[in-house]
Amino acid sequence: MVTGIAHNAVNVLNMDKMLDFYQNGLGLKKAFELHREDGSPWIIYLKIAPGAFVELFYDGVVDRDQNYAPSQIGFNHWCITYTKLQSPLARLTAGAYVKADTKPVPFHGDGLNLWIDDPEGNGVEIRQLKGEAAYGGRDEILGIDHAAFVVSDINKALDFYRDKLGMKELPPIEKDGKPWISCLDAGNGQVWELMRGGTQVRANTWQSYGSTHVCLACDDVFATVETLRSKNYPIMIEPNVGADKNTQAWVTDPDGNRIEFMQIHPDSPQANA
Ligand SMILES: [Fe+2]
Ligand SMILES: [Fe+2]
Numbered sequence: 001m002v003t004g005i006a007h008n009a010v011n012v013l014n015m016d017k018m019l020d021f022y023q024n025g026l027g028l029k030k031a032f033e034l035h036r037e038d039g040s041p042w043i044i045y046l047k048i049a050p051g052a053f054v055e056l057f058y059d060g061v062v063d064r065d066q067n068y069a070p071s072q073i074g075f076n077h078w079c080i081t082y083t084k085l086q087s088p089l090a091r092l093t094a095g096a097y098v099k100a101d102t103k104p105v106p107f108h109g110d111g112l113n114l115w116i117d118d119p120e121g122n123g124v125e126i127r128q129l130k131g132e133a134a135y136g137g138r139d140e141i142l143g144i145d146h147a148a149f150v151v152s153d154i155n156k157a158l159d160f161y162r163d164k165l166g167m168k169e170l171p172p173i174e175k176d177g178k179p180w181i182s183c184l185d186a187g188n189g190q191v192w193e194l195m196r197g198g199t200q201v202r203a204n205t206w207q208s209y210g211s212t213h214v215c216l217a218c219d220d221v222f223a224t225v226e227t228l229r230s231k232n233y234p235i236m237i238e239p240n241v242g243a244d245k246n247t248q249a250w251v252t253d254p255d256g257n258r259i260e261f262m263q264i265h266p267d268s269p270q271a272n273a
Contacts, residue, residue, distance in 0.1 A: 001166050001224045004188030005144045006217040006262050006270070007045075007053040008078050010122055011060030011209045015044070017119040018056055022046050025092045026080065026126070027141060028054065031273035034243055047273050048080060049143035051188075051217065051264065060209030064202055066121040073152045073198035073255050075211035077115075077123030079145040083135035085112050085128045092116065104128070122210055147186075147214050148193035149257060152201075154182060156254040157194045164231045165224070167192060186216065204256055213250075213258035221247045221263040244268050 012018045022028045028046035031053060036042045044056045068076050082088060085104050092098045098116055107113035110131040116124050127145055151157040161167045167184035170191065174180055184192040206212065218224045221239045228251065229235060236258070237250035245265040253259055264271050 001218055001220070001227065002187050002216045002261075003219055004051060004217045005078075005147055005186050005190045005192075006051060006215040006260075006264070007055050008144070008147060008211065009043075009055035009057060009213045009215065009260075010118075010120075011057045011207060011212045013060045013062065013120055013209050015041075015056065015058060019044070019046075020095065021097055021118050022054060022056070025095050025097050026088055026124070027091065032269040045269070045273065048141055051270065052144045053270065053273070057212060059207070060120075061205070061207040062209055063205060064208050064210075066210050068121070068123045069200070070150060070195065070197055071199045072202045073150055073200060074202050074204060074257055075214065076148045076150045076195060077125055078147045078214075079125035079127055081127045081129050081142040081145045083128065083138045083140050083142060084132050085114060085126060087139050088126055089114065110134075120209060143188075144190055146183075146191040146193050148181070148195055149253075149255070150195045150198040152198045152255055154194060154196050158182060160233065160254050161192060161194070164228055164233050166227070188217075198255070204258075206258075213260050215248075215260040215262050218261045218263055221249050221261050224261050225249050241265075244270060246270065 031045045031047040034043045041058050045053045047053055093100055104112035104114040112128040114126050118124055161184050162169050170183040170185055172179040172182050182194040186192040225235055225239055236252055239247055239249040242248045245268040247263040249261045251259050
């Protein structure tokens with residue numbers, strides 16, 4: 001049912017600073033923007049890869065601690081992959097988003113990994129999956145690799161994402177010989193990571209700055225909703241057509257994270273970005 005991670009949505013305090021980081025640092029391109037009915041700016045969409053975006057919402061509100069500690073329940077970080085990390089690293093260094101001597105760390109054989117915070121404290125991982133030679137020297141953004149959530153109860157989280165939503169379970173990532181991160185197939189080669197160890201509840205209003213929701217693309221939003229309903233899972237917002245022409249529906253996961261399901265319309269700005 002789920003075919004990929006369509007976007008990560010962030011409520012922003014200072015749009016200029018965030019745009020500088022995501023555009024000039026990470027290298028994402030502005031795709032389009034939406035305005036509210038009164039004409040005021042609402043959301044800026046930056047494109048990562050076909051069908052994959054970050055949504056930057058204006059007017060985030062400081063009503064919570066923005067420290068994404070591993071004990072804090074909820075969205076923890078997301079990961080963008082590149083053919084090479086040299087270019088984003090050089091740009092992030094030039095923009096003083098990372099220290100001059102920052103080096104990515106080796107990851108899974110020939111990959112490289114770097115953890116950074118955006119200007120408002122949101123965790124972003126950037127990753128080079130294979131050695132540069134594998135891409136013939138091409139220098140580009142490949143897409144979203146994963147989104148990671150700290151969960152309060154791994155069994156409840158798996159019951160929702162695996163058993164009710166139907167995401168296939170992949171081998172877990174272990175720490176000290178024990179399962180640590182449960183990995184689920186989000187479609188499109190992307191992974192939905194559920195990290196054990198959440199103990200602290202973090203405020204999570206629609207306006208709270210930082211991560212506000214993550215969107216999963218679906219072939220058929222109505223079918224996804226009916227499947228969840230048939231398993232007695234509550235639907236927060238029933239399927240409806242949004243301002244962007246796409247059909248969307250919303251649930252909250254067992255820890256209260258807002259999850260949007262979206263069926264992309266061929267005439268939508270996302271499909272034509
Ligand atoms: Fe990660
Ligand atoms: Fe969204």
